Amino acid sequence: MYRKNLTERQYEILEFICRRIDKDSRPPTIREIGREFSISSTKGVFDHLDALEKKGWITKSSGEARGIQPIREKTEELFGKEEGLPIVGSVVAGGPTLAVENVEGLLELDEMFPNQEELFALRVDGDSMIEAGIHKGDILVVRQQPTADVGDIVVAVINDDKGTVKKLSRVDEEVHLKPANPYYDTIVRDPSEVEIRGRVVGVVRKM
Amino acid sequence: MYRKNLTERQYEILEFICRRIDKDSRPPTIREIGREFSISSTKGVFDHLDALEKKGWITKSSGEARGIQPIREKTEELFGKEEGLPIVGSVVAGGPTLAVENVEGLLELDEMFPNQEELFALRVDGDSMIEAGIHKGDILVVRQQPTADVGDIVVAVINDDKGTVKKLSRVDEEVHLKPANPYYDTIVRDPSEVEIRGRVVGVVRKM
DNA sequence: TTGTATACTAAACATAAGTTTAGTAAAATA
DNA sequence: TATTTTACTAAACTTATGTTTAGTATACAA
Structure with a gap:
């Protein structure tokens, strides 16, 4: 067997189908496949599709034009997602x-970063988190959440002002927002003044 | 006019076509569109498609089943890429x-990072570039190139050994590979011993 | 007011494309 | 060795789908 229980011919045809979908945003017809592989009879192709369906690589919407639908999870693994x-x-x-x-x-x-609905990206302005590897111009991936744990790097709004990125900690009854830069001071506020908007879960930087 | 020279009906239909392609990896048929919008005659839909084609939003592969092909550059702008x-x-x-x-x-x-063919990603092992904001576990985006300029952060192979990430510089006839960490030493080598594999153009970090 | 664009119905038509029947031949498997 | 699987041809059949013809009704511009 060629790859993953497929014959070489079946593999070629499955690959052609997937590439065609990527390229044209629609699956090929049986006759288009036949033309590509010089199979003059539609039955020749039909049999291959039956085999591919039986082996669980595609489904066919019976009767519909361009009804071939590869099982993406499997074919992506085989051919890559490009x-x-x-x-x-x-x-x-x-x-x-x-x-x-x-x-x-x-x-x-x-x-x-799955669960994209909860995420947003934030461009970093200052250099107060430089020792945490967060530089000016970096783009942070932030998970929207109203609370966070001590030690998390959070995006917070203080006194309804502009957002800031700092490391969260708590001392007694107060919220401490610590920069990762010795030239900046820790911001100490009453919890009522600090609104946590999200937690930093990633950094993307273009150099 | 509703949006971008389209009537409301044309806009709805165009959106339906695009969403269907995203979802099913193939365009709908005329009758499928008719069913969605309760247009009993295929001609009703056909006219809309003609209008959409005339206005430059789609092309139709005449005679082919599921021949509607939206002009991606335009429709993506309109509906977003999700x-x-x-x-x-x-x-x-x-x-x-x-x-x-x-x-x-x-x-x-x-x-x-366009031009993906020239790019690869590299997981960072050590902490020798920590002051350049490159931490252990970060993934670097690297452009494959055999040479680089002084000041570039490069991926280099020394004496056919394992790759390393350092800042490139040249002194006299020698190549200097400088770490961004005071606890590491600069690597000084003859150019013949250093093979530059690429230049770091980005960093992606998951926290 | 006449024409043009929009937005359709209804019905017929043409053909692209899926499906089936009948059969051949080689290779792999039991 | 017999049987199944693979890999097809050729031709007919069915139907899903695109196309055309004929006509209705409304809105809008020239």
Whole structure:
């Protein structure tokens, strides 16, 4: 067997279908597949599709035009999503191309930060969090939440003013917002004056 | 006129087509559109599609089943891509929801780092670049290139060994790879021993 | 007021595309 | 060795889908 219980022909055809969907935003017809692979009879293609369906790689909406629908979770694993950047664990000597064996995964925001509904991004203005690796111009990924734990880096609004990014801590009855920069002072306020808007869960920087 | 020279009906139908493509990876048929909008005659829908084509929002592959193809650049602008996180410039007081007026753009890797073919991502191992805001566990976005300028943060391989991330500089005839951490030493080598694999163009961190 | 654009119905038509029947041949499997 | 699976051809059939013809009604501009 060629790959994952598919014959070579089935693999080729499945790949063609997926590439066509990526390219044209619609699946090919049986005859279009036949043309691509020089299969003159529609039955020849039909049989391959039956096999692909039986093996769980596609579903066919019976009777509908362009009814082939690949099972995305499976085919994406097989052919890749054509999205994101390959993450490598280390760069080794050799040619200029990346060794595929070395690839750990794909860098993609969707995967890295799921639950996008709760997230927003915030451009950093000052340099008060520089020692936490947060620089001016960085974009923070923030999870919207009204409370946070001590030690979290939070986005907070003080006295209905502009938002600020600081490390949260509590002493006695007061909220402490600590910068990660020795040239800035800790902000100490009564809890009623501080409104937590979210917790920083990621940083994205373009250099 | 409703929006961008479209009538309300045309806008609705165009939106339906785009959402259907996003959802099902294929455009609807004329009759499917008719069903959605309770238009019993295919001609009713057909006329709308003609209007949409004349106004430059879609193309129709004449004679082909599911031949409607929206002009992506235009429709994405109209309906959004449903991808990425909204980037806000500042967080202001008020409700827990984000003010739309405040949104500067969308955070998406494709847009932030185009030319994906030349890019790869590298997981950072040590803490030698901590003062450059590069921490252990961060993922670097690296542009593959065999040379770099002085001052660039580069991924380099020394003596065919494991890759390292340092700031590039040159003194006399030698390559200096400078860490951004006072506890580490600058690596000084002959150019023949250093192979530059790429330049760091971004950082992504999950916290 | 006449024409043009919008927004449809109803019915017929043409064809693109899915499906089925009948059969061949080689390769893999039991 | 027999049987199943793979990989097709050829032709007919069905139907989903695109297209056209003929006509109604309203709104708007020239």
